[in-house]
Amino acid sequence: MKKRRQHRSLGDRLLEGILFFAAVFMICVFFLLIYKFAVGSQPALRNIGLLKLNSSHWNPVHGQYGVLPLIYGTFATSLLAVILATITGVALAIVLSQYDWPWFNRPMLLFVDGLSAIPSVIYGLWGLSMLSFLHLGVGIYAAGVVLALMVLPTIVSTVRKIMNDVPDELKQGALAIGATKEEMIHMVVLPYARQGILGSAVLGLTRAIGETIVIVMVLGPKGQTLTGVLVNDFGLRTNALVTSSLYEVALLLCLVAILTSIGGRLLVRSAKRGRRVPL
Amino acid sequence: MKVQPKFRQIKSKLWLFLWFFLGIVAVLPVISMVVEVVVRGLQGLSPAVLDQVSASSFGGNLIHAIAGTIIITLLTAAVSIPVGLMVGVYLAEYPNHRFMRILRGLVTTMADLPAVIGGLFVFSMITTHMDDWSMIYSSIALSFVLMPRLIRDTEQIFHNVPSIIREGALAIGATKWQLIFYVLVPSCFRFLMRQWLHGLARVMGETAPLIFTSFGDHAVSLPLAAFTFAKGPMKGWILEAWGRSLLLLVFVSILLLVSKQISRRVVH
Secondary structure (H helix, E strand, C coil), X not given: CCCCCCCCCHHHHHHHHHHHHHHHHHHHHHHHHHHHHHHHCHHHHHHCCHHHCCCCCEEHXXXXXXXXXXXXXXXXXXXXXXXXXHHXXXXXXXXXXXCCCHHHHXXXXXXXXXXXXXXXXXXXXXXXXXXXXXXXXXXXXXXXXXXXHHHHHHHHXXXXXXXXXXXXXXXXXXXXXXXXXXXXXXXXXHHHHHHHHHHHHHHHHHHHHHCCHHHHHHHHHHCCCHHHHHHHCHXXXXXXXXXXXXXXXXXXXXXXXXXXXXXXXXXHHHHHCCCCCCC | CCCCCHHHHHHHHHHHHHHHHHHHHHHHHHXXXXXXXXXXXXXXXXXXXXXXXXXXXXXXXXXXXXXXXXXXXXXXXXXXXXXXXXXXXXXXXXXXXXXXHHHHHHHHHHHHCCHHHHHHHHHHHCCCCCHHHHHHHHHHHHHHHHHHHHHHHHHHHHHCCCHHHHHHHHHCCCCHHHHHHHHHHHHHHHHHHHHHHHHHHHHHCCCHHHHHHCCCCCCCCHHHHHHHHXXXXXXXXXXXXXXXXXXXXXXXHHHHHHHHHHHHHCCC
């Protein structure tokens, strides 16, 4: 009888080493990112101070580095987008998950897929041409509506999955005691999915906050966002102070995105496991 | 038998109509978008418009942009597919230590970071400006966006493999690396392929990272050219932007259709 192997084979150790190395590489990339941005924003932090509250305007050309209007712009557009997308997305998810109409559901799923596949430049171009078609100006509302379309696929797919998971006993119970289908959805499906809806809205917020191209194209000069100034003022990068304050804006953007991402994922995950956080 | 009162049934129908209506309103723009891209894009690709702008030689001509997009996408694939596969396999097939949980959390967070961040990150790493390297910078920035997504997808794919396959391979004496190389990767290959194409299609249209990494005339790509033309001051340029958008959409759709086709053929 062969002697039992005491050690793992060379191939095993080699493979695990390589994979471990790749994993460490990913972690290093993340921390390098934070480190680079932190170092890059040092001059701005030293000269202007944290959050640059000295001014309520962002205009690097005139030496104004107020970051508040950027935060306001980011949240105004993103929240508008998420509210619109949640209202329509939940309605769509209800129809897709609770009503079994192939003639409606199949094309709708195709369209939702299409929405998530279209590159953001095309959203921007389309937004511009729609605005000129409707004789409307660029601004927060326009940007919010276009962003809502981009956020919609995230919300529909997450909410639909959670609504599909509603136990049949609950639904049939409601129908059996005489509820109409609409009452059943309002009394059983929506309460069951509430937490998932909230979570997917927060995830949608993460996407909306990070969207750049559409903001640059459709928001125009009427507002500024964290992502928008990164692109718009990148041309001023020969000025060290501007570059440094852009790094600080990027750091702030990372912080916001990380917080909303963790929040949204926690909500969705616990909703999928059927655990309820008291809301 | 007592029937439900009439007004409740009407209420039910009204709500259904409302949901239905909202759902249709939400997705109708996609039709408008596709129609407009095709109509205006074809105008923008007509020989007359192309001649007019290649005279101004701004932003490179169309062939440049197409080649740029293809090269950047291929380079991105070359960077992010190996890393995505390795880290994904590591997360899925090795014991779930605390290190793994930290890694998974970080990767998930990175997947949610805005794409601009990747561009600015690569820009911050550039110490000497070499315009010739713009394609490489751009593809590194895109890989930063794509890698975390691929890792999450790969992990999910390996989790979906029934554990009986692993037990079978180990029972006939395979070592772990043999199990991974000869059993798991081949059996998942279609799914992996689908995720790769899907991810590349998504990342192909990303414009924001390119703004920070593509300098000079050496790195022109379809999304960046479309964006530059759309922002440009000249009236006629918007048609150029539409033309490039149409081409971009065609490329993205081809990748997505191929990935759909692959998943359709999967039989279990």
